[in-house]
Amino acid sequence: MLSTERPADRVAGAPTRVAGSAAEVVARTEALVPVLRDRATAVDELRQMLPASVADLKSAGTARLFQPARFGGCEADMRSGVEALVAVGRGCGSSAWCLVQHITHNFMLSQWPDQGQHDIWDEDPACLVSGIFISAGGRGRPVDGGYVLSGRWPLVSGVNTSDWCLFAAHTEEEGVDVDRYYALPRSQIEIVDTWQSVGLRGSASNDVIVSEVFVPAHRTLSIRHLKGGPTPGNAHNRSPLYRTPSYCIFGVYMSAACLGIAESGLEFYLEGARRRIALTSRQKVSGYPTQQVKVAEASAAVAAARQLLFSICDEASAIAIRDDLPSDEQRAKFRSHAAFAGRLAGRAVELLWDAGASSSVYSNNPMSRVYRDMSVAGRHFTLNWDVNGSTHGRVLMGLELGDPTL
Numbered sequence: 346m347l348s349t350e351r352p353a354d355r356v357a358g359a360p361t362r363v364a365g366s367a368a369e370v371v372a373r374t375e376a377l378v379p380v381l382r383d384r385a386t387a388v389d390e391l392r393q394m395l396p397a398s399v400a401d402l403k404s405a406g407t408a409r410l411f412q413p414a415r416f417g418g419c420e421a422d423m424r425s426g427v428e429a430l431v432a433v434g435r436g437c438g439s440s441a442w443c444l445v446q447h448i449t450h451n452f453m454l455s456q457w458p459d460q461g462q463h464d465i466w467d468e469d470p471a472c473l474v475s476g477i478f479i480s481a482g483g484r485g486r487p488v489d490g491g492y493v494l495s496g497r498w499p500l501v502s503g504v505n506t507s508d509w510c511l512f513a514a515h516t517e518e519e520g521v522d523v524d525r526y527y528a529l530p531r532s533q534i535e536i537v538d539t540w541q542s543v544g545l546r547g548s549a550s551n552d553v554i555v556s557e558v559f560v561p562a563h564r565t566l567s568i569r570h571l572k573g574g575p576t577p578g579n580a581h582n583r584s585p586l587y588r589t590p591s592y593c594i595f596g597v598y599m600s601a602a603c604l605g606i607a608e609s610g611l612e613f614y615l616e617g618a619r620r621r622i623a624l625t626s627r628q629k630v631s632g633y634p635t636q637q638v639k640v641a642e643a644s645a646a647v648a649a650a651r652q653l654l655f656s657i658c659d660e661a662s663a664i665a666i667r668d669d670l671p672s673d674e675q676r677a678k679f680r681s682h683a684a685f686a687g688r689l690a691g692r693a694v695e696l697l698w699d700a701g702a703s704s705s706v707y708s709n710n711p712m713s714r715v716y717r718d719m720s721v722a723g724r725h726f727t728l729n730w731d732v733n734g735s736t737h738g739r740v741l742m743g744l745e746l747g748d749p750t751l
Contacts, residue, residue, distance in 0.1 A: 381436025434605015439547030443503030476511030483514030544717030
């Protein structure tokens with residue numbers, strides 16, 4: 346049974362609050378980098394986050410950075426999400442990929458009707474939420490009091506360790522198909538073990554089946570509320586953060602995870618290259634100008650990616666503080682610049698992979714995992730440069746946006 350108690354009504358089980366400021370949450374998350382790094386191989390083997398990592402990240406408050414303060418969350422600024430995800434990515438790429446879901450879906454849930462938010466956060470304010478927004482995977486049918494949802498969705502990252510999950514589905518409303526989003530507890534979904542992947546092996550990006558499940562109307566949300574404008578949640582969550590459209594900034598946090606992976610690759614490479622001796626010449630690898638140039642470019646790429654992500658956060662935040670909405674050009678720019686930041690992170694890993702030559706190909710070399718993780722991460726829709734770059738280019742050329750997700 347879902348709890349119907351409100352936070353103020355609860356005596357012994359009052360919602361726990363995240364300790365400290367957003368900066369302190371980020372600092373606690375950064376302190377976990379060595380621990381997450383030590384566990385990365387085990388995460389790959391288990392193919393989901395380790396229980397110990399889930400507990401550590403919950404204790405740090407990482408997933409609650411964007412949760413409304415009235416439920417004990419941080420209501421943090423957008424930059425804090427980038428900093429936290431970069432840190433987790435430096436420790437474990439798969440764990441970072443899961444945390445993208447858990448952080449951003451708390452942000453999305455802030456747009457839900459108030460009763461829906463209470464359904465989810467009253468019982469466990471530290472619960473983890475995953476989701477998938479491929480609406481073609483499911484179908485919602487209106488009934489009295491809500492909807493009946495069925496479908497099968499692929500690539501639901503982090504679902505194995507999540508407590509709730511959000512699904513997009515085509516839903517007929519007044520004779521027209523629209524995309525609607527549904528929040529379901531873990532007990533009402535079936536996870537299908539399909540994630541046998543090259544990289545991000547521990548992200549548990551499995552298929553999920555939902556079979557004729559009733560979802561009350563207050564635990565659903567129309568797509569239009571994730572694209573900007575007033576939302577049911579704005580009446581209660583008044584921070585400028587919650588006036589930012591979800592869709593156009595989602596890629597920022599996907600690329601932040603990629604940036605963390607790239608930064609870990611740079612650390613791993615430098616640590617090995619400074620002591621490595623070339624097999625043929627018996628010279629120190631660090632003395633080769635070809636190596637030096639690759640390392641310099643990789644360093645510049647990760648630095649540029651970080652600043653590009655921060656620039657999106659700052660511009661989107663400034664728009665929200667003015668109680669305004671981003672223009673079509675700004676929406677397209679946010680998505681394409683985020684994708685380009687991911688592209689820069691990917692470029693850094695490619696350079697380091699090439700610089701490592703034959704030493705990188707051994708599975709016990711952490712650079713091997715970095716390369717595999719980045720290869721898979723770069724296949725995500727939000728990081729597809731051709732798709733996101735062309736959308737921005739259309740608008741710059743004076744054409745219509747042409748992207749229904751923005």
